Amino acid sequence: MTAITDEDNKTWLITGISSGFGKEMAEQLLAAGKTVIGTVRKPESVRDLREQYPDTLDVQLLDVTDVEAVYRVVDDAFHRHGRIDAIVNNAGYGLFGAAEELTDEQVNQILATDLVGSIQVIRTALPHLRKQGSGIIIQISSYGGQVAYPGNSMYHASKFGIEGFVESVAQEVKPFGIRALIVEPGGARTEFRYGSAHVAKLMPEYDGPTHSFLKMLDPANGLAPGDPAKMAARIIESAGKPDTPLHLVLGSAALENTIHRLEDRLAEYRSETEIAKSTDVDE
Template sequence: MVRTWFITGVNSGFGREMAEQLLGRGERVAGTARRPDDIADLKAKYGTSFWTAQLDLTDTAAVADVVNRAFHHLGRIDVVVNNAGYGQFGAVEGLSDEQIARQIDTNLIGPIHVVRAALPHLRRQGGGRLIAMSSYGGQATHPGASLYHASKWGLEGFFDSVAAEVAPLGIGVTIVEPGAARTAFRTTAGTLLGADVDAYRNTSIGAMRAMLSNPDAIAKGDPGKMVQIIIDSVEIDPGPRRIALGGDAYTMIKRALVERLAALEAQKGAAFATDVAR
C-alpha cells in the first residue's frame, strides 16, 4: 500500500531522513521547510512524489493554509508527522523573551495548530495517524534544558489527550521519544545557547554548555535505524502510543518513571487522607 505523508521540517535531521526513506520506497511525501532551497535536491530527484511548501511553525496563520493546501493537492494524507523542532538550552536566567517565545511556538504551539488543521481532513477520509516527534526529554529532565523540556512535556500531554479524543474516529496517535542521535541537533543547540550567567559556570549547566561545544561528544543513536522503526510503526494497528528509541532514551525514561512512581507511592496515605470522609 502506497501512503502519503505530511512531514514538517524535512530539511534536516529526522525529517530529512524520513523523507528520503519514504520517497526511496515509492511513498508520497508532503514536506515543509523554513528554507525551501534546502530541499531542492529532493524535489528535483522525486518530482511529483514530493510536494513541498515553505513553512515556519512560528507563523501560526500560515500553518492551516499549508496543511489545507497539502490535503487539497494530494487528495488524501495518511500520516501527519510533527517533526520540526529544535533545542533551546541554557540557564533559565539567561534566556531572552524571544528565545522563550520561539522555542514554545516551534516545539509546541506549531504542532498544536498542525493537528487542528489536519483533523477535519482525517475525519472526513475516515482515519489516519498522527505522529509527534518528542524526545526522552518529554519524560526525563536535565539541568540547563528547562525550556526545551517545557516544550516537550507540553507536547506529550497534548498528544496523549488528543489520542483519546480521536481514537473513536479511527485516528491513531504515536509519540516518538528518541535519545541523542547523529543529527545536527546538538550542533545547532550549541549555537543557540542562552546567555552565559556567571553564577552557573561551575554547576551542571556549565558542564552542559561544555558538552554542547565538544566536537568529540558523538551520539550513539543511528537516525536511519530510528526512522525505520517510526515508519514501520504505521503498519501496526492500533499503533503504539509511545516509542522510545536509543539506549539512553530507555535508560533515562525508565529511571524517571521508577523514581516518580516510588515518590507517588510514598504519598499514598497522605493523598487519600485528604478525601472527604463519608
C-alpha cells in the same frame, strides 16, 4: 534502511524536512515510492530531493510559528492530494540555558515553534483525518518529554506539554480511526545538537551541572550514539503497525533513563498515599 510495504501509508506530510529526522524520513519514504509533502523554511535546503523526486515530493514553505500559514499549508495539502495518511510534526529545535539566563524572546520562540506550532498542525489536520476515517499523527518529541535535566527547562516545557496534548487528542480521535504516535528519541547524530541548537547568554553563577550541556554540544567530546537513519526507519515501520504503543522510545540509553525516571516518580507518588488520603472529605 527499511522495506516499507504498508499500502495504507502512501502519502505523508512532514514538517521540517531540511534536516534531522524529517530529512531522513522523507528520503526513505520517497525511495520507497511514497508521496511526501514536506515543509521547509528555505527551499534551497532540499533542492537535491526536489530534482530527484519531482513527481512525489511536494515542497511547501512554512514557518510553524505562523499560525495562519499552518492553516493554509495543511488545508491546501489535503485539497491537492485528496487524502494524507500520516502527519509528522518534526519541525523544532533545542534551547539550552538556565531559566534565568533565557530572554523573553527565546522563551516565546521555542514555545511557538516546538509546542504551539505542533498543536496547530494537528488541530488543522484533524477535520480532514476525521472525514477520511483514518490516519496517524506522529509527534516527534524526545525522551526529554519524560526526563528533565538542568539547563534545558524550556525545551522540556515544550516536550512535556506536547506529549500531554497528544495523549489527550489520541483518546479523542480514536473512535474516528485516527491513531497517534509520540516518538521519544535519545541523542542522535543530527543537526539538533551539532548545528541548530540555541544557547542562552550564559551566567557564571550557573557554571557546573547546569552548563554540562556544553560538553554534549561539542562534537570533540564524542558524538551521540543514535543513528538518524535507523531511528527514521523505526518510526516509519511503527506507523504501519496497528499495535504500536503510544510512546516509542528510540535509543537504549534513552529507554534506560526513561524507565529509571518513571520508577523514581512512581516510588515518590506511592510514598504520598497517606497524605493524599488525608485530604479527602470525611464520610
